[in-house]
Amino acid sequence: MRDLRDTPANRTKAAANLSGLSWRLVVTRAVICWERLWRTFWPVAAAWGIYLAAGLFDIWTVLPYGLHLAAFLALTGFSGWWIWHGRGALHWPAAHAAARRLERENGLANQPLAVLEDRLSLNAADPVARQLWELHVNRNLAAIKRLRLPLPRPGLVDRDRFGLRMLAAIMLVAAGFAAGPDGPGRLSQFVLPLPHVTAAVPLQIEAWVTAPEYTGAPPLFLAGSAANLLVDDGRTPAAHKVPVNSILSVRTYGDGQAPHIVYRADPAGAAIAEKPEREIDLTAVDRRNFAADLPLPYAGVAELRHGFGQVAQWPFGIIPDTPPEIRFAAEPSVTMQQALDIRFAFADDYGVSAAWAEFTPEGDLSALGDSDPDQSDGALLRLPLSLAAPGQKKGQQQVIEDLTAHPWAGLPVRLRLVARDAAGQTGFSASVPLTLPQRIFENPLARALIEQRRKLILGTGENATVITALDALSLFPDLFIDDLRIYIGLRVARYRLAEMRDQRAAAQDVGELLWELALRLEDGDxxxxxxxxxxxxxxxxxxxxxxxxxxxxxxxxxxxxxxxxxxxxxxxxxxxxxxxxxxxxxxxxxxxxxxxxxxxxxxxxxxxxxxxxxxxxxxxxxxxxxxxxxxxxxxxxxxxxGGQDTAYTQALDELADVMRAQQALQDKTYQQSPSGQQGEGTPAPGGSPSLSEQQKALRGQLDTLMRQLGAAQGEVPKPLERAGKAMEDAAAALGSGERKAALDQQVEAMEQLRDGAEAIARAIAEEQEGGEGEFSDSEDPLGRQLPAGQRERGGQDAVPEEFDVERALELRQELERRAGERRRPVEELDYIDRLLDLF
Missing domain, CATH: 1.20.120 (Four Helix Bundle (Hemerythrin (Met), subunit A))
Structure with missing residues (x-):
């Protein structure tokens, strides 16, 4: 039962409750408890702080899962071991310890808080003694009312000299700011390294197709997320056309579960059995990111599957890479210097990377010995053919090579051309027979040297015989050798052949020297x-x-x-x-x-x-x-x-004058003010004809040209007739002041005039090919010499000789000036841009 008597003890307890000592003692005991725990277990807290900061910084996403799990287990084991050894600090402090702490914090002497626990034992019945005791208690209670709560003092300065606890705190605060709103999600994702506790994250997909580099095709981007990759009604989306052996690249970001790709061949294709279904898992880049690259050698459908469902589907059609084509543009010929002249044409869908000529001897090869240093891959003689630019899609080229020094010179061979594209595919021309050009030497000493060279190169083992012959040929230099260089060369060849240990290398080296000496004897330098x-x-x-x-x-x-x-x-x-x-x-x-x-x-x-x-x-x-x-x-x-101009050639010259005049008139029309202040349909000041009259005059000049061309050849190119109609409409528009309509018709007239000029040029080329013209096949339609390699193409890439490079640069500057005038008609600006592309 509660003691309700009016005793000194009851009065003391009541006074203590009124003074607030009880809650002060509870707080002090909590401070002491926290100091004990922090002083004992601060390494555990610092370690966990660093671990959580790493999670907030999202570091665990870039580390392997095994390393994350190992760090978690190590930290857990360390924490358990440390807590077990420091378990003595895990108890609630006693009340008297809290009282002593309060007394020390407030500088109270003689333990005034102990009065609350003391009892008057002697003379308790004496009124004077009881009154003195109460006075003593009241004085202590008055001091207790002014007590200050103690501040925590763990005293870790000596225990943590390197400040690791502060480092962990700074890292944790910085990581919290860096994580921002994603902080809680990151902590829930990575505090426990278990897949089943990861947060649900929508699957994000990026996919694109990279064509082989040699195709020059840009990447094809397929998607940015899974939401737009499947057709709602189940229909298969349209197939993407990509070059063969392109690479499908897929990148995903999601919940940590690895997707996989299934690639099935197109059922409409042939030989499905040879194109099995392929399935690959995406490789983990980190905990959420996965990636895979899939070659596309044949048409099919790529399905991206995640979990138990399909999240994306891409059908692909394959653009095949055809082998290159190469052919002779003309029969191989021999120049006046006895060099072999090979002209060839080539084409490939993505460009030819290399070309060469293969020579195969006809008949018995036993007499040739083992002397061909160029033998490789079954081609007994391979001659590289230079291209204007590696990767050129089509063109014609000419290669002139001197093969008179080759051991097969003068022998019948078969020649075949080979082209190779960047994919490694090869194309072949038809094989043609020919006799390799051979140098005929008139000088007797030169013929003798060539005979000795032949013995060396054929590898018949007659080096000693050749040495004897060289000694004999250089026996009387004053009588037979006028050039001292020839004599010195003979002696060098003789001693080099005798002294070199590698007889095969010596034969090759001396053979080249003898060839050079023979050439010098035959025709000097x-x-x-x-x-x-x-x-x-x-x-x-x-x-x-x-x-x-x-x-x-x-x-x-x-x-x-x-x-x-x-x-x-x-x-x-x-x-x-x-x-x-x-x-x-x-x-x-x-x-x-x-x-x-x-x-x-x-x-x-x-x-x-x-x-x-x-x-x-x-x-x-x-x-x-x-x-x-x-x-x-x-x-x-x-x-x-020399030669005479044909009717077509004369027409082409006159048409060029018309085109220049039409272009000048078009420029004048453009410079004319929109308000027509200078007068478009009326004569200009000074009596000069108006723009409309000038346009009509050009129309009449073109009519005269077409009549002359029709009388000479029986027909007129259709583009010229359309150009005349456009000129007529332009003149009418100029006469009525419709400046924009006139410009449109003038642009159309220029386009048709250019088409007409091209038609006339083609007619000239056809006339020459049919043997009806008067020009040789080494000249263009205007009688100018065609560059080598272009004579079979009608001169389409020939360099016009009436314009030098300075003139070409001036034309480019003029085109750039006009391209900057954005008020010109769109059609004209497009045409100017196409012209600039040619430069």
Missing amino acids: VSLAADELRSLQKALREALSNGAPDTEIAALMSQLREAINRFFQAMVDQAIEDAQEGMSPPMQNPDAEQLETADLQALLDKIEQLGKAGAREAAQNLLNELQSILENMQMSFGGDQ
Whole structure:
């Protein structure tokens, strides 16, 4: 029962409750408890703080699941071990300990809080003693009312000298700010590394198709999420057409469960049994991100499945990559310098990466020995064919190669052309028979050296015999050898053949030396200079094809000019020497060589200018023309060639005048103010005809041209008739002041005039191919020389000789100026943009 007597103890307890000491003691005991726990278990808290901060920073998403699980288990084990060893701190502090803490915090001496627990034991019945006791208690109670609560003092400065607890706190605060609204989700996702506790995240999908690099096709983006990848009514979406062997790339972001792709062949295709169904799992990039790349070798449907359902479907149609095509553009021929001239045409859907010629000897090969260093892949002789640019889709090219030094020179062979595309597919031309060009030597010593060279190259084991022959040929140099260089070369060949241990290498090396000596004996430095020219032309062609810098192009052009000068000088020296020996010199006209040199120098200038202007393909065409001229130099010493213009050619010249006048009139119409202040249908000041009258005059000029062309050839190209109708409508619009309508008709007239010019040019080409024209197949429709490699194409890529590079640059600047005038008609601006693309 509760003691309700009016005793001193009851009065003391009541006073204590009134003073608020009880709750102060509870708070103090809590402070002491927290100090004990923090002092004992702060390493556990710091470790968990760092772990949670890593979760808020989303670090666990980029680490493997096994590492996350290992960190969690290690932290859990460490925490359990530490708590077990520090379990002594896990008890509630006693009341007297809290009282002593309060007394120390407030500086109270003599333990005044102990009064609450004391009892008056002696003289309790004495009124004086009881009154003194109550006075003592009241004084202590008055001090207790002013007690301050203690602040926590864990005293970790000595225990945590490196401040790890502060590091964990800073990391946790920073991670909370970095996570933002995603913080709770990240903690729920990664506090426990178990798949079944991950939060539900909508599956996000990114998919695209990357075509093989050689196709030049842009990537095809398929989706951004799973919501728009399936057709609601179950219909199969339209197939995406992609090149064969494209790569389907899929990236997903979701709930941590790996999707997978199933690729099924198109049932409509053939040989389904050879195209089995394929299934691949997406590879985990991290906990939520997955990725996969799937080749597409045949048509089919790719299905992306997640869990137990299909979330996306992409049908694909395959664009096949056909093998390249290559053919002879003309029968292989032999130049005046005995070089083989091969002209070929090629085509491929994505571009030809390489081409070469294969020679196969006809008949018994036993006499040739094992002497072919070019034998590979079953091709006994492979000759690389240079292309204007690797990856070119179609075109024609010319290759001139000197094979007279080859052991098969003079033998019948079969020639086949081979082209290869970037995918590794090859195409072949028809095989043609021919006899490899052979150099005929007139000089007796040269013939003897060639005979010894043949023995060495054929590998018949007659090196000793060749050494004896070289000794005999150099026995009396004063009688048989006029050039000291020939004698020194013979002796070098003799001792090199005798001293080299590798007899095969010696035979090859000495064979090349004997060939050079024979050429020098036969025609001085002409053949050697021609070989140097061919090497430089090949290097320049490769530099243009590979996009070499302008400095390299300029250096090669400088070397080529010097080599041409040496070649010409060698020809002159040889001609003088032949004349002194009683032979007729190749040049009858003393001015012919100077004129030809000037033409070639102009051609060299144009090649260099085109290379600097970026027109590399046109520069290569002119380089082919240069090589043809040099290889057939003796043909340039003859008389002039000429021809008469046909009716088509005259019409083409007159049509060019009409087009220039029409373009000028169109510019005037555009510059005319919209208000017609200068008068469109009325004569201009000064008595000059109005724009409408000028347009009518051009229409009459075109009518006269069409009548002349019709009388000569029987028909007029349809585009010219349409151009006349557009001119008539433009004149009417100008007369009525309808400036915009007039401009539209003038643009249409220019387009039709260009089409008419192309039709006339095609007619000229057909006339020449049919043998009815008067031009040779080495000239264009206007009688100009076509570059080598373009003569079979009707001159469509030939460089017009009436315009030099400076004129071309001026035209480009003018087109750029007009393209900047955005008030021009849309049709004209589009046409100007197409013209600029050609530059």
